Amino acid sequence: MKIAVVGKGGAGKTTTAAVLARTLARTGQPVVALDCDTNPNLGLSLGVGMDATEALLSLRDGVGDGVEHARSWDDIVARFGVDAPGRRPPRHGLQDRGPRFRLPVMRGLPEQLLGLDIAEDTTVVADFEAGIGTLTRLGETKVDAVVVVTDPTVKSLEVASRAARLAEEHTAGPIVIVANRVLDEADRDTVERTLSGRTVLVIPEDDAIPAADRADTAPLDASPDSPAVRALTGLAPLLAGS
Amino acid sequence: MVVAIANKALDSGDAEQLARFSGLRVVGLVPRDPALAAAERAGVPLLDLSPASPAVEAVGSLLGALTKEAP
Numbered sequence: 001m002k003i004a005v006v007g008k009g010g011a012g013k014t015t016t017a018a019v020l021a022r023t024l025a026r027t028g029q030p031v032v033a034l035d036c037d038t039n040p041n042l043g044l045s046l047g048v049g050m051d052a053t054e055a056l057l058s059l060r061d062g063v064g065d066g067v068e069h070a071r072s073w074d075d076i077v078a079r080f081g082v083d084a085p086g087r088r089p090p091r092h093g094l095q096d097r098g099p100r101f102r103l104p105v106m107r108g109l110p111e112q113l114l115g116l117d118i119a120e121d122t123t124v125v126a127d128f129e130a131g132i133g134t135l136t137r138l139g140e141t142k143v144d145a146v147v148v149v150t151d152p153t154v155k156s157l158e159v160a161s162r163a164a165r166l167a168e169e170h171t172a173g174p175i176v177i178v179a180n181r182v183l184d185e186a187d188r189d190t191v192e193r194t195l196s197g198r199t200v201l202v203i204p205e206d207d208a209i210p211a212a213d214r215a216d217t218a219p220l221d222a223s224p225d226s227p228a229v230r231a232l233t234g235l236a237p238l239l240a241g242s
Numbered sequence: 243m244v245v246a247i248a249n250k251a252l253d254s255g256d257a258e259q260l261a262r263f264s265g266l267r268v269v270g271l272v273p274r275d276p277a278l279a280a281a282e283r284a285g286v287p288l289l290d291l292s293p294a295s296p297a298v299e300a301v302g303s304l305l306g307a308l309t310k311e312a313p
């Protein structure tokens with residue numbers, strides 16, 4: 001299953017993609033979080049840390065070649081992936097036993113990568129570059145779901161409206177709107193009015209998100225019970241249920 | 243000349259972090275400003291909605307800071 005996360009710059013795509021990828025990985029299925037941004041930082045929100053994210057960045061020039069010469073998606077994931085934390089941290093000092101979920105983060109040409117044959121049981125969460133450029137370049141490549149992230153500002157909603165319409169050409173699956181950084185009822189109404197008829201998941205404005213970013217930790221680890229993280233964990237069931 | 247401006251800053255710690263990460267001199271700090279959230283929601287320029295807001299004032303004083311920095 002391929003899930004594209006799209007939206008205007010700064011809307012909250014990376015935060016959303018990271019919480020979604022890790023929520024899905026908790027179920028035990030193989031998950032690949034794919035950073036499609038030329039300025040990759042999905043690793044930070046996943047909890048991979050600054051150093052590993054930087055290391056991936058330096059591999060980036062090799063990725064173009066990798067796509068050309070790699071035999072398969074698995075090959076690329078093995079060569080350019082990094083394992084992210086996949087489960088709740090161990091509690092009460094108990095050893096965290098059992099298999100680790102592989103949750104590689106990679107960077108590459110998204111149109112190319114998403115066009116490769118990917119095993120049926122693998123879920124790819126692709127954090128797209130801001131705007132609608134990558135969506136337009138997908139060509140014939142289809143995805144199985146599109147998450148459109150927007151905040152309640154006029155500019156962000158405008159991009160979200162266009163992205164949602166464009167998404168219909170690239171998926172037969174669910175298109176879910178994530179209304180991020182909602183302050184009040186008025187914000188919620190604005191999003192629901194602008195994108196009426198669509199499935200909307202509301203995520204509140206929450207200082208825990210920038211605080212986690214500042215500390216170079218995954219919001220899911222730093223503040224699992226904060227309002228925004230709790231709300232974002234509702235995205236995976238919504239995608240599965242639609 | 244390449245210098246940095248810390249936007250959406252909560253405090254001077256943010257400016258310090260930016261300086262550390264970028265290796266650049268931080269010549270200005272624009273605070274996180276609720277007035278901007280309101281302007282963005284209304285779809286109007288901040289300068290028209292709240293000409294005296296902290297963010298507008300901070301951006302206004304950038305010109306002076308940049309002129310001082312210029313070789």
Ligand SMILES: Nc1ncnc2c1ncn2[C@@H]1O[C@H](COP(=O)(O)OP(=O)(O)OP(=O)(O)O)[C@@H](O)[C@H]1O
Nearest residue numbers: 009010011012013014015130181205206209210228
């Ligand atoms: N619900 C929220 N409450 C408060 N701040 C948030 C929330 N969601 C995201 N942010 C903040 O907004 C900023 C942008 O978030 P994020 O990086 O997820 O967006 P993005 O869409 O991936 O941005 P880009 O287009 O640069 O890739 C970050 O500083 C983050 O801390």
Ligand SMILES: [Mg+2]
Nearest residue numbers: 013014037127
């Ligand atoms: Mg991002």
